Amino acid sequence: MAAVKALQQWCKIQCDGYRDVSITNMTTSFRDGMAFCALIHKHRPDLIDFDSLSKENIYENNQLAFQVAENELGIPALLDAEDMLAMSKPDRLSILTYVSQYYNYFHGRSPKAQKPKSPNDNKREVLAERANKQGTLSSSCSVCSQHVHLVQRHLVDGKLYHRNCFKCKECTTILLSGTYKAGKEPGTFICKTHSNVEKHLTTPTTNISIPPPKTQPTTVSRGTTSTLKDRNSPGGGTGQASSTPIASKPGWLAKKSDRTPTRESPATPAPTPTPVPASRTTPASKTTPAPETTTTKTIFNFKTPTESPTTINNSLQKNQEARKRFFESSSNTSTITSTSKNSPSATSTTSGKGRVLLRVGDWAKVQDEDKEKENEREKAKTVIGKIMTGTKNPSGSSQSPAGLTGNGSNVSSVESGVKGPSGRVCLNPLDDGLDPTAPAAGTPSWIKNKNSSRPASSLSSNSKGISSPNKKPEAQASGVGISQTSGSAPSTTNASPGISRPKAPSASPLKNGSSDSKSASSVSPVSSSGTETHKLHKPDHIPKEEILKELKEIEMNLNELEKRGVELEKELRQSDEDGEEDTLMNDLMVDWFSLIRNKQVYMRRESELVYIAKTQDLEEEQPSVEAELRRLMEKPDHLKTSRDRKQEEELMAKLVEIVNDRNAIIEGLDEDRLREGEEDEQLNKMMQDLDVKKVKVKRKSSISRWLRGKSKRPTEEE
Amino acid sequence: MAKKYDFLFKLLLIGDSGVGKTCLIIRFAEDNFNSTYISTIGIDFKVKTIEVDGKKVKLQVWDTAGQERFKTITTAYYRGAMGIILVYDITDEKSYENIQNWMKSIKENASAGVSRMLLGNKCDIEAKRKVLKETGEKLAKEHGIRFFETSAKSSINVDESFAILARDILLKSNKKSVSCLSGPAGREVKLTSTEKKSSKCLLL
Numbered sequence: 055m056a057a058v059k060a061l062q063q064w065c066k067i068q069c070d071g072y073r074d075v076s077i078t079n080m081t082t083s084f085r086d087g088m089a090f091c092a093l094i095h096k097h098r099p100d101l102i103d104f105d106s107l108s109k110e111n112i113y114e115n116n117q118l119a120f121q122v123a124e125n126e127l128g129i130p131a132l133l134d135a136e137d138m139l140a141m142s143k144p145d146r147l148s149i150l151t152y153v154s155q156y157y158n159y160f161h162g163r164s165p166k167a168q169k170p171k172s173p174n175d176n177k178r179e180v181l182a183e184r185a186n187k188q189g190t191l192s193s194s195c196s197v198c199s200q201h202v203h204l205v206q207r208h209l210v211d212g213k214l215y216h217r218n219c220f221k222c223k224e225c226t227t228i229l230l231s232g233t234y235k236a237g238k239e240p241g242t243f244i245c246k247t248h249s250n251v252e253k254h255l256t257t258p259t260t261n262i263s264i265p266p267p268k269t270q271p272t273t274v275s276r277g278t279t280s281t282l283k284d285r286n287s288p289g290g291g292t293g294q295a296s297s298t299p300i301a302s303k304p305g306w307l308a309k310k311s312d313r314t315p316t317r318e319s320p321a322t323p324a325p326t327p328t329p330v331p332a333s334r335t336t337p338a339s340k341t342t343p344a345p346e347t348t349t350t351k352t353i354f355n356f357k358t359p360t361e362s363p364t365t366i367n368n369s370l371q372k373n374q375e376a377r378k379r380f381f382e383s384s385s386n387t388s389t390i391t392s393t394s395k396n397s398p399s400a401t402s403t404t405s406g407k408g409r410v411l412l413r414v415g416d417w418a419k420v421q422d423e424d425k426e427k428e429n430e431r432e433k434a435k436t437v438i439g440k441i442m443t444g445t446k447n448p449s450g451s452s453q454s455p456a457g458l459t460g461n462g463s464n465v466s467s468v469e470s471g472v473k474g475p476s477g478r479v480c481l482n483p484l485d486d487g488l489d490p491t492a493p494a495a496g497t498p499s500w501i502k503n504k505n506s507s508r509p510a511s512s513l514s515s516n517s518k519g520i521s522s523p524n525k526k527p528e529a530q531a532s533g534v535g536i537s538q539t540s541g542s543a544p545s546t547t548n549a550s551p552g553i554s555r556p557k558a559p560s561a562s563p564l565k566n567g568s569s570d571s572k573s574a575s576s577v578s579p580v581s582s583s584g585t586e587t588h589k590l591h592k593p594d595h596i597p598k599e600e601i602l603k604e605l606k607e608i609e610m611n612l613n614e615l616e617k618r619g620v621e622l623e624k625e626l627r628q629s630d631e632d633g634e635e636d637t638l639m640n641d642l643m644v645d646w647f648s649l650i651r652n653k654q655v656y657m658r659r660e661s662e663l664v665y666i667a668k669t670q671d672l673e674e675e676q677p678s679v680e681a682e683l684r685r686l687m688e689k690p691d692h693l694k695t696s697r698d699r700k701q702e703e704e705l706m707a708k709l710v711e712i713v714n715d716r717n718a719i720i721e722g723l724d725e726d727r728l729r730e731g732e733e734d735e736q737l738n739k740m741m742q743d744l745d746v747k748k749v750k751v752k753r754k755s756s757i758s759r760w761l762r763g764k765s766k767r768p769t770e771e772e
Numbered sequence: 773m774a775k776k777y778d779f780l781f782k783l784l785l786i787g788d789s790g791v792g793k794t795c796l797i798i799r800f801a802e803d804n805f806n807s808t809y810i811s812t813i814g815i816d817f818k819v820k821t822i823e824v825d826g827k828k829v830k831l832q833v834w835d836t837a838g839q840e841r842f843k844t845i846t847t848a849y850y851r852g853a854m855g856i857i858l859v860y861d862i863t864d865e866k867s868y869e870n871i872q873n874w875m876k877s878i879k880e881n882a883s884a885g886v887s888r889m890l891l892g893n894k895c896d897i898e899a900k901r902k903v904l905k906e907t908g909e910k911l912a913k914e915h916g917i918r919f920f921e922t923s924a925k926s927s928i929n930v931d932e933s934f935a936i937l938a939r940d941i942l943l944k945s946n947k948k949s950v951s952c953l954s955g956p957a958g959r960e961v962k963l964t965s966t967e968k969k970s971s972k973c974l975l976l
Contacts, residue, residue: 676816680813683813684813687813706813706814706845709813709814710814710815710845713814713815713816713817716817717817717832720780720819720832724780724830727775727776727777727780731775
């Protein structure tokens with residue numbers, strides 16, 4: 055908490071000497087907006103005419119500060135002037151978060167920076183986004199005007215949509231965060247892969263579109279660039295670093311769906327999911343969180359620091375966001391990126407898992423089946439949330455997953471939206487059976503398809519398949535891409551998704567998944583040897599097939615964990631309602647934490663694999679681009695046509711881009727590492743606290759001792 | 773869970789065209805050597821994790837093109853480097869003389885306080901030597917930096933020099949993190965590993 059004090063102190067110092075500004079706390083001292091204005095004026099007197107301000111104009115002062123900060127400093131307005139006016143005591147958490155942004159900005163770091171942020175910053179950002187725009191919140195979808203349930207909430211540009219309703223204008227596939235850009239008409243959106251020029255679309259299918267040469271005339275290099283970017287950007291949405299929007303197979307492909315509010319997987323620690331819905335509910339219930347928190351049931355004096363749940367939450371979300379950011383960084387629409395960035399936490403799930411494979415076709419069906427489970431989960435989460443916040447005072451509890459409690463109040467109205475508990479509904483574009491040219495059906499879209507015979511389509515946000523770089527000039531075809539496992543693998547997987555389609559429950563996708571991996575892996579060795587051409591790989595090179603295989607395994611494991619998580623939640627909820635002994639709850643919590651731990655492990659491995667795959671892709675692409683460039687450079691000047699020169703320039707840019715992308719991966723990995731380190735610490739700490747509690751409680755009852763014998767000790771996790 | 777590495781350091785190699793920067797990096801990262809000269813285009817990097825003082829250090833070693841025409845591209849990468857290695861060719865006195873210019877380049881483009889090191893490469897070709905070892909040592913001393921004569925071809929002093937530079941950076945970063953009393957948001961991402969400060973810097 056010293057950080058809060060320090061922040062307050064900083065504010066005090068900054069605002070020292072300003073008329074009518076006195077920083078005595080992080081709530082009411084900021085209410086009239088004078089403090090914010092003072093902070094801005096202190097560093098940028100050109101932006102605010104402080105002398106003309108009066109403390110009576112609460113609304114105006116706040117509005118001014120928020121607007122100026124947003125427009126001039128790039129600090130998104132987390133607070134609402136109306137709310138500041140309406141509440142006699144503003145929400146401490148929101149103020150803290152917002153002020154910290156000021157601190158970051160004026161203290162030398164820009165909140166908008168693409169650079170790796172410290173985990174703290176990330177956390178703050180996450181919190182900030184959670185506390186995002188309230189007051190103005192409606193609960194009707196901007197598209198269909200129907201009520202939007204918590205899990206379905208999808209906020210874009212301040213407007214609310216059902217995740218389902220947020221579709222691409224061109225191909226009507228659901229757009230996932232980071233995969234869309236503004237459409238022709240204001241207020242509409244289209245997949246990043248669509249261009250305004252339709253003629254490039256060669257495939258008739260709605261889902262698959264060819265990556266148009268972004269916004270420029272296509273050249274060899276540019277083609278690759280756009281492909282790479284396309285591959286990246288659609289994936290951008292996914293925290294999980296999968297750049298494909300859809301997954302006919304690998305679950306994480308669908309990660310895009312991560313971004314949506316519905317993303318929560320039951321296995322996620324309660325705190326994780328709850329804050330997310332909280333984020334959505336926070337806006338709506340912003341004015342009510344305080345009162346709600348006071349009604350929190352205090353099951354037991356659970357000393358768990360509220361930071362922990364939040365952090366787990368944040369970290370998981372962070373994980374996703376960081377990855378998303380990486381992939382988005384290569385997108386060329388920075389505005390979209392920032393938009394999606396700003397709204398990610400609102401939409402993205404902190405559940406690490408968040409894989410939801412969208413099913414375009416069988417949407418409703420899935421929804422119904424999943425609603426129940428989702429409901430359960432939501433409720434369970436709330437309970438857990440309440441437990442976590444325990445006896446904290448209103449302000450305290452409002453901090454931590456501010457949403458936790460906020461969510462509580464909304465639990466009853468929560469219906470599961472999109473996501474099934476398993477989160478995975480095998481999603482296949484309707485035409486997957488029809489389209490033989492979507493080869494890598496089995497493989498994540500972000501994995502380049504080397505097979506140049508395919509007419510390639512790049513992914514639009516919802517289409518399955520792989521974006522084939524081959525669509526673009528063959529110059530790269532040779533070097534580009536990974537040796538794709540033969541068509542047989544994809545076709546096998548093609549089939550299975552088809553089978554799984556009618557079935558919503560995770561069971562089937564699971565089965566399919568496993569059969570897929572088997573077939574894929576059995577097929578691949580044969581084919582890969584054929585397709586592998588020149589590459590002399592480094593000793594630790596992991597072949598694509600293995601990566602995919604491992605990813606599938608991870609997915610299976612995660613599914614299992616999720617299932618267990620759902621049950622655990624139910625149990626927790628049950629015990630909560632029954633007013634069970636603390637000891638039992640404790641045990642469950644321990645299990646819960648172990649579950650989280652395991653989940654984290656899988657998630658991390660998964661993202662690591664994805665990173666590895668991406669790096670390998672890039673590394674394979676680089677030599678060919680370089681060779682081509684070299685050839686051009688060696689050409690005597692007088693023989694060079696202007697086209698040559700142009701191409702040379704572009705290749706050079708492309709080469710630098712590849713290197714930068716590789717670098718970004720390294721940096722992303724490093725960020726993850728640091729963040730994960732912190733996560734681990736916090737998780738351990740929580741478990742230790744649990745242990746301490748356990749010990750204390752143990753003495754009380756012999757029954758609990760007996761019960762205790764059964765549970766796993768958290769320390770064993772190490 | 774064993775971490776893959778404890779620190780990530782970014783190193784940068786600069787020097788005239790043809791002195792052996794790429795070969796040094798390839799020798800370090802892949803333990804390989806190619807006698808065919810292929811001029812580096814623009815920029816590239818290789819990664820290798822080594823152990824320094826019991827810590828796993830991941831080194832991201834950037835390879836710059838020595839040719840003038842790539843200067844704009846390469847100078848952009850100076851800033852991110854924690855350690856810069858200046859390389860000259862002992863059989864080419866011009867490359868040695870240009871070290872002064874490279875030093876200037878560092879001053880202009882790199883971060884303040886970046887660790888540096890001077891390497892005299894191709895020490896296996898004694899017959900064609902044009903720059904004495906003492907000369908190199910002297911220059912290094914003037915700038916207060918370490919000096920090694922290396923040979924990427926014969927694998928002489930390559931691993932050692934990288935390891936020592938990494939160690940220097942590690943020590944520097946340790947000193948920094950200890951003395952870095954952070955404010956609400958202070959936390960050096962790159963240099964400090966998971967050394968946690970007692971105050972979590974959480975705003976909750």
